[in-house]
Amino acid sequence: MAGKPQTLATTSAFEILGPIMVGPSSSHTAGALRCANVAASLLEGTVRRVRFTLWNSFAHTYRGHGTDRALVAGILGLDTDDERIRDAFDLAAARGLEFEFVIGGDDASLHPNTVDIEMDAEGGKHATARGESLGGGRVRISRINGVGVDITGAYSTLFVAHRDAPGALAALTGLLAEHKVNIAFCRTYRTEAGGQAYSVFETDSAPGKDVLPAIRALDLVDNATFIELPGSASSLAPGVSTPELFDDGAQLLDACERFGMNIGAVMAVREAHLIGEDACVASMRRVLDVMRDETTSPIRQPSRSLGGFIGGEAREIALNGAGRLSAALMGEVQTMAVARAMAVLERSASMGVIVAAPTAGSAGVVPSCILSEAEHLGLDDHEIMDALYCAAAIGLNLSTSACVAGAEGGCQAEVGSAAAMAAAALVQMLGGTPACALDAASIALSNLLGLVCDPVGGLVEVPCQNRNAIGVAAAFSSAQLALSGVHNLVPFDEMAKVMLAVGHALPSSLRETAKGGIAQAPSALAACRSCGICG
Helix, strand or coil, X not given: CCCCCCCCCCCCHHHHCCCEEECCCHHHHHHHHHHHHHHHCCCCCCEEEEEEEEEEHHHHXXXXXXXXXXXXXXXXXXXXXXXXXXXXXXXXXXXXXXXXXXXXXXXXXXXXXEEEEEEEEHHHCEEEEEEEEEECCEEEEEEEXXXXXXXXXXXEEEEEEEECCCCHHHHHHHHHHXXXXXXXXXXXXXXXXXXXXXXXXXXXXXXXCCHHHHHHCCCCEEEEEEECCXXXXXXXXXXXXXXXXXXXXXXXXXXXXXXXCCHHHHHHHHHHHHHCHHHHHHHHHHHHHHHHXXXXXXXXXXXXXXXXXXCCHHHHHHHHHCCHHHHHCCCHHHHHHHHHHHHHHHHHHCCXXXXXXXXXXXXXXXXXXXXXXXXXHCCCHHHHHHHHHHHHHHHHHHHHHCCCCHHHHCHHHHHHHHHHHHHHHHHHXXXXXXXXXXXXXXXXXXXXXXXXXXXXXXXXXXXHHHHHHHHHHHHHHHHHHHHCCCCCCCXXXXXXXXXXXXXXXXXXXXXXXXXXXXXXXXXXXXXHHHHCCCC
């Protein structure tokens, strides 16, 4: 499409508008939980002891982001939206799970969000895993039992620990063929000839429930587990394309023109091919329900955040915006959007359930813009969902071509990406063309380019809440510029690459480590000393 081959990015729309999760951070909370959840699946039986070694951004902000509770929750098998995550330490004590955290420090050779997990289970079983949180809840397992691997969950994945002996791989592939499991890719790693080996099979679909017991019964097999990361596995066979799949803006516009659809409709058709139409409807309905609640409940009933830095600001904006400030400054629709965006961050910072869109730190921008504009225009749920799919398409492109994690690209990657998603959705809601929507997204990215990630105390509170408000302003202004015929000199695909390059050029102190920027201002440091959450 558009003169270039697809890489077949098959991430679900509901990993861009999601995961639905307990705050405060999609990379440091939801992603950390998923890393631990996958690690625990490597062992048969109940994990009794676990040690987490934290690196880079994880090491500096793990308490403020709730990473410690999320990691323990992942070992316990909790889901990202389970409100018991905040009580994970108590749950661990009740279940007899011993845990400890070790600070690994900074290592530029590792991903910014890296954790090493060492586990002991019943019967003397032991396993280690290295997890990397990629942003937006997506994760990668890069090391298992000291051997480098690359497991992202892009496809259904079967992990087998076995002895390196003649016939081992043949026995495994033969058994999978017998159970009609089609292998897309297979990689075998070994510590030494004749020693321990690990085979990773990526398959077209999840094996049936009788496959794992059969594999574990093979003489050379020590253990086998099926790994499936929520939202990222595709029902499409690897190498099978559909016209609605796209990797960048050019391919997206080509699909819109080919099918005579807007961006949201193309994304909806794509998602239906990935997970099925019924699952699409149910998933989007839940996203919309959570978004409506997260943008309104904190305005009615404010609550203090974990660190105590925010709470009640959304209500103040909503109340003051109803008077002279709205007419004199932002206008009624944008004022309500700002209040709602701040409400989402308040909900997230108190470890409430939110929709990461595309991350928890930027979760307020997309739902507040779309829901506020929809109320003004009188749109129905179908039209709102169409706009959400449009936002998801932009977020998918940025996840594929750039990044959405603050630890990798700064706040421009989080709030900047969210503003781009919202700007495109606003254009579509107001009848703009797909090309106009991408123009608006590009303008939004350019206006927030270079925005650093400097959370005070490592908490997703200050300046995160206010920056969601600025993301709303950027989305509205970018949409108005594009709809007025103002084009961005640099097209969307190039802006995505520019944003990635700028993010990588930022020093680590300005990428979610709380070691620079506002986080190091004297007033911020003084506030941290009285917070108590990280002590």
